[in-house]
Amino acid sequence: MDFSRYNQAEQAQINAMIEHKQMKDFLRLYSNLVQRCFDDCANDFTTKSITGKEETCINKCADKFLKHSERVGARFAELSQQVIIIKL
Amino acid sequence: MSWGGSFTQNYVNPENLVQAEQEYDAFMDLYQRIMTTCRNKCIPPHYHEPDLNKGESVCIDRCVFKYGAVQKLLGKKMDEQAANNMGNIGSSGGGIPSTL
Numbered sequence: 001m002d003f004s005r006y007n008q009a010e011q012a013q014i015n016a017m018i019e020h021k022q023m024k025d026f027l028r029l030y031s032n033l034v035q036r037c038f039d040d041c042a043n044d045f046t047t048k049s050i051t052g053k054e055e056t057c058i059n060k061c062a063d064k065f066l067k068h069s070e071r072v073g074a075r076f077a078e079l080s081q082q083v084i085i086i087k088l
Numbered sequence: 089m090s091w092g093g094s095f096t097q098n099y100v101n102p103e104n105l106v107q108a109e110q111e112y113d114a115f116m117d118l119y120q121r122i123m124t125t126c127r128n129k130c131i132p133p134h135y136h137e138p139d140l141n142k143g144e145s146v147c148i149d150r151c152v153f154k155y156g157a158v159q160k161l162l163g164k165k166m167d168e169q170a171a172n173n174m175g176n177i178g179s180s181g182g183g184i185p186s187t188l
Contacts, residue, residue, distance in 0.1 A: 063138030075152035
């Protein structure tokens with residue numbers, strides 16, 4: 001995404017808008033992570049606290065998810081160097 | 089009050105902001121979708137280790153590029169469809185209705 005065709009004042013506002021959206025995206029990433037790890041790992045409802053097994057599972061799930069996110073980010077950056085037709 | 093800076097550098101055209109926002113939203117939407125889809129397709133819900141194994145890594149790489157390729161293919165197809173509809177106004181039964 002290249003916004004250099006806009007003037008300085010517009011770019012300043014665009015950057016502020018992007019920062020705001022990135023915060024929202026980060027929170028969404030976090031809630032997706034919680035959702036996924038809960039769905040996959042938290043299956044023992046004989047107790048309200050997290051069991052040892054569940055905790056291990058959740059830690060591995062979180063690590064895997066974050067590594068995945070990193071890898072997708074790297075590949076996506078490569079992909080966007082090529083021509084993508086984005087339909088607006 | 090400072091009059092420094094030219095008018096053209098300081099004037100904010102609201103249409104440009106809307107356009108930039110749409111571009112950003114489309115870009116990030118694509119990114120989110122690729123992330124979710126490739127996670128669902130490549131990472132099974134059995135967490136034996138905290139790292140991605142080789143199979144998962146390769147799957148993710150291929151998934152991202154394949155998604156981009158599918159997007160490009162369908163973009164071309166939509167363009168052809170739109171071009172056909174322009175040529176056959178009224179006689180084609182399919183396509184996106186213009187009342188949308």
